[in-house]
Amino acid sequence: MSIVGSYLRLSPAEFARALEEPGRAREFKQEQAALEHRRGPSELRFHDTEKAWAGLAHLLARRGLPTCVIDGEDELPGDEDWGYGPPRLLAPDRLAAALGELGELPFDALADGVTPAELAAAEVYPARMWDDPFALEYLAAHWTDLRRYLDRAARYRHGLLIWYS
Template sequence: MSIIGSYLRLAPAEFARALEEPGWVREFAREQAALEHRRDPSELRFHDTGKSWAALAHLLARRGLPTEPVHGGTPLPGDEDWGYGPPTLLAPDRVAAAVRELADLPFDTLAAGLTPADLAAAEVYPVRLWADDPSALDHLSAHYTDLLRYLTRTARYRHGLLIWYS
């Protein structure tokens, strides 16, 4: 079984409600997932980083950048574990700040000097991927590009994020 990093864009009223009624957002996420196949690709509310979430956080941390775009910000108050810990919320202003910090940071710069063997040696999840797949950095680059695109769209809408691992 794999641990997947998952995201849901929340409009300001939804974000506020999630803070006030943490139990509500789980059902809301399920409802939104059911609607996702009907949305235009530019309007998708869900995103996932697959198994690359830990490596993305590692890359950001090694450059001294906040890992909030991967790990989230504030734990969802009073909510239970959704698979691998409780979900977190990233406020709209933090999403916008992350986009400003990452907008001019291409993957090649972010990962300069890094090899899959370095990720394996640092025991970054999933270690076997980095040890066994010579094209692993290509996959990681694609996930970084997709995440940055998703964060940019989220910031443009002035939305916040619900982030969880399952």
């Protein structure tokens, strides 16, 4: 079993409602999941980074870049554990600010000089993944997909609900 990083885009009204009504975020997640199969690729509200989340957070942190795009910022008040802790939020303005700091950072620049051995030595989750010669390609693919998703969220002025399960 792996820990998966998951995201849900929230409009400003949905974001505010999640803050005001404990438990509403879980209901909203379920409602959106029921609609997801009807959406085109550019309209998808959900995203996950599979088990790449920790490696991506490590790469961002080692460059002094905002890891809130991976982990969120504030815990969702009044909500329960969704698998590996309570969900976290990243407000629309904070997402835009973080993306401004990241700029158009390509994966090659993010991972410049990093080897799978370094990730293993740093005990980045999941440890056994760094033995795979394609581990960095796995992270690169997830970085590209995550950036596309984050850019879309910022374009819509959406915030994020982030959880691990």
